[in-house]
Amino acid sequence: MLSSKPMADTIIAKGAPTDSFIIYGDESDASSIIFYTHNFLKNPLAFIVTTPCGQHSEGSTLLWGSCYPDAPKIDISEDQLSKMWGTGDRKWIFAQDLNQSKVEQLLAGRLYPVQSLADKTLWTDRR
Numbered sequence: 001m002l003s004s005k006p007m008a009d010t011i012i013a014k015g016a017p018t019d020s021f022i023i024y025g026d027e028s029d030a031s032s033i034i035f036y037t038h039n040f041l042k043n044p045l046a047f048i049v050t051t052p053c054g055q056h057s058e059g060s061t062l063l064w065g066s067c068y069p070d071a072p073k074i075d076i077s078e079d080q081l082s083k084m085w086g087t088g089d090r091k092w093i094f095a096q097d098l099n100q101s102k103v104e105q106l107l108a109g110r111l112y113p114v115q116s117l118a119d120k121t122l123w124t125d126r127r
Helices: 005-014 027-037 078-084 097-106
Strands: 020-024 047-049 091-096 112-117 120-124
Touching: 005 027, 005 112, 005 120, 020 027, 020 078, 020 097, 027 091, 047 078, 078 097, 091 097, 097 120
Parallel strands: 020 047, 020 091
Antiparallel strands: 091 120, 112 120
């Protein structure tokens, strides 16, 4: 299945507009979730755990636009993710298979699986 619409539907059905959506990996991994939740979530459309504006081509597919001084600051580090996870409003985190073990290690004991679809997994920080 190429689309992650069922995961977006889950966020809309079980979440609140003040929730945060986080992508561990590239924005393009979860672009359909962003598309389908853009009228529901009121925070930045997504936070992305990646290196912003890398000087050696690291970073996301949003690399060029994210380097402008007036670009929204949506890139977060693993440390920032760990500190924000489980605090404030509900958080949802998405990862494709290559990054799932990294998420599970980083947030061990604080992840609640919500949905798996093909090679994609969605977790939350609340029961």
